[in-house]
Amino acid sequence: MMKKKVFAILALTASMTLGACGSGNKNVQQEGSKAPESVTINYYGRPDDNGVESTIVTAFEKEYPNIKVNYVELPDSSNDRLKTINTVLQAGDSSIDVFAGDVIWPPIFASAGWVIPLDEYLHEGELDAYLPRPLSAFQIQEKTWGLPFMADAGALYYRKDLLEKYGKEVPQTWDELVAVGKEIAEQEGDMSGFVSYWKPNESLTSSMLEFYWEKGGEVVDENGKCVLDEAKLAETLAEMRAMIDNKAVVSGIETFDTKASRNVVCAGGAVFSRDWLSGYGPFNSEESAVAGNMEITVLPSYGCLGGWGVMVSAYSKNKEAAVEFARYRANYESQLTACELVDIKPTLRAAYEDQNLAARKPELPKYLPVLEAAKPRPQSPFYAEISGIMQLEIHSVITGMMAPEKSAANIVTKVSELLQ
Amino acid sequence: MERKSRKAGYLMLFPSALLILILIVYPAVNTVYQSFFEIRTQTAALGPRFVGFGNYVKAFRDEHFWDTLWWTLIFTAVSVFLELIIGMGLALMMNRKIPGQGLIRTAVLIPWAIPTIVSGIVWTQFFSQNGVINSTLAAFNLIKEPLNWLGNEWLAKLSILIADVWKNTPYMSLLLLSGLLTIPKDYYEAAEIDGAGKIRCFISITLPLIKATMSVTVLFRIISAMRVYDLIVAMTAGGPAGRTETVSMYAINTYFTYGNTGYGATLSVLMLIISIAISMLFVDSLKTKGSV
């Protein structure tokens, strides 16, 4: 009986090891030197909405028959993707060759040394084809660490019909916006001046930065040192709180996520809204009650730059192939495909001048001014933590739990400490 | 026979010991080791930097850490307490031959079978400004204005507690039920003959005999309550203003979002120490029932 047990344990261990050897090889790329004909790279991409990523991958494999791409789908949430990619790169593992990264990641990965600069692989003038703002997010210290393929920015949406009805111009400052919004909302009844989503997450920081930047405040300088202006910060926070107190915004805004905010807009519950470029589609879709009336324009002063790009891992065993794919993923054809399939805004100037695309997507030109007025979020490798600190304090103020001055002081103290 | 029993014993213990050693002890040691270093993604190119107890000092001065810790402990205590009471009641009910028993037992498992991400969204909907809960309360004229469940600190905490109790009571009741099943029915029959009422039976027969199972159940439920993450992220994202953020959320953010592995390791070690302290209380209660 005992012998049976021992044998069983050994068998279990043996089968585990064998099973490991067997399945481990499935998706491992071959060494370039052994089999130069065919190479497999792993692409950790965005969600395959409407088949966008798999379509592009298939097209790439057709054009480059000796490179096979294993597309690994990661969740939409930026933070969830970061967890997986972080873990793999931290282990120095080669299972990621090329991946899609949020526009706020390049500083982190560049300073960690986990991605490679692409300059040596690019052709002369290849970078000029890209819109300057989206590209700037991937350029740190004169090197290019990735190629943007999706453009996004914070934008102002307004009810064209209501502004016309009351003879108002599109507001140029936040104060104007709040005043006009309130006025119209009161006249119309059963609606609010402004809606957005101020739940504690990255969009909350983005919103606050947009107010703060109008006042001329900055967060970090070129050397990554903290240059927060406490007075301006306190003013910003106080204004955000005042917006809630004066009922210039939808009640419950501090608990809203993207969906809740867009629902309010689509139901006709707000005059103005701050949202990313991706809001334009839902606002003007068939199910929206305000379809055709929701226009897009630049925010007072700046909107936060958003979007995504491709980056190549420093631990990849097939860097050439990975870079080829990265360039393909961000090129003209891919961006057209993405725009058609899921309405992703292109980052190439040529795309906005393409007649065919303009015929199918007439609203494309409207995004250009917004993209040009976009400002990247503070390009510090510590930005994620800075944002986390800010989210906490901002939310304390807008929920009335802390005074603006105290929160502003907290932010400045903690961020300075972090950036020392 | 003695030696044989011992040999057999070690052999039977071996698989568990091996698995735990490789898969848990090694990472645990690794974590403790890392907590003495400054390891950040941002400085990964420079490599880890030894800081001794620097991270621990930072943690002691970290207000946010203590805030989240305090809330985590309160959340754990209240939710486990409620789950114990309700779970015990449920287990007692499921222990008797009553109509609809199979239904009850399956219904009771539903909250637990639904993946947390999904139930998180459902509860968020229920507790939203225009959600089911507010509508029901208004229908019964209990409130005049919709309550801001997820935006107000205390209401948010309450809503999370409700969602958590809903989700985990089945867990408790099932474990308690199996403990109840080991109590021979004859004890109750004998007590009834002696004229003891239901409550008396419960206190003098049931409680002492399931004390061991109950302690283990409560202990492990406490441990898993302290790690609550998915539910709170889905409902309030730690808001409002981080008031519902738990220690594990803070640690996960520190590890993955902020890329601060060294400090994250420190927080984890501190969580470990606190959990050990809590468990020590339980080990004592288990020991009194005769030594192992």
Place this chain on the structure above:
Amino acid sequence: MKQKAMIQKVGYAVFLVLFLFIMIAPMLYMISASFMSEADLNVIPPKLLPSAPSLANYARALVQQPILKYVYNSFVITIIAVVICITAGSMASYALTRTNIRFKTTFLVFVLAISLLPTITLINPIFKMYSKLGLLNTHIGLAVIISVLDLPMTIWFLTAVLKNVPISFEESAKLDGANMFQIFIYILVPLLKASIFSISILVFIGAWNRFLLSQVLNQYEDYRTVVVGLTLYQTTHTIPFGVVAAAGLITIFPLLAMVLLFQKNILGGIMEGGVKE
């Protein structure tokens, strides 16, 4: 007297219905939502019933992600994990309560303490280890680490239960010449059926719901689990709740069916008997 009994019965029935309703209310909403269109779901105030029920969400759920493959993966991984956990755990608790090994308390306390370590700390070291061993993106790799996470609880629980079970059966079996393994398999395991069943269910559901580890260790679609797959329905900041609800239901029903089946088979028998002296 009769009236009192009547009131009690009615009161009990009312309580039962209310209780059951609260327990399954979220699932009822999920079921309703799975038939609702996006428009219905986004309206303010939220609707409770679909205006035009359709199966569109289910179709999308199946097409957008290979949810059935994920269910298969989750089942395989979870079952392996439960088997490993229960086998190793029951053997260990038997050793701790019925044999003469030394350092029993030490082992128990150590196992407990080590299990208190937050799971996050396991991710990086286990990832590196599995990467070197080639255990990433496999069923067995994920199953093993998941089983170990619930092992301490299983050991403690079964130890507590075993302590309460009288030794009389085993004594007579020993006199008849049975050795430790035979006693374990032929006498104790049947006696412990209810406890093993309970703890199995818990380990099963715990393993099924494990998110972080599944996401990081089994990244490739072929080996992905259900809970990770459900997060992939979200695109461009919004979660299509109707589709997620449909997908969620697709995954719950096999679970519930399994539970219904097993609880009848095992618990049903025990209910009549209880532990006879």
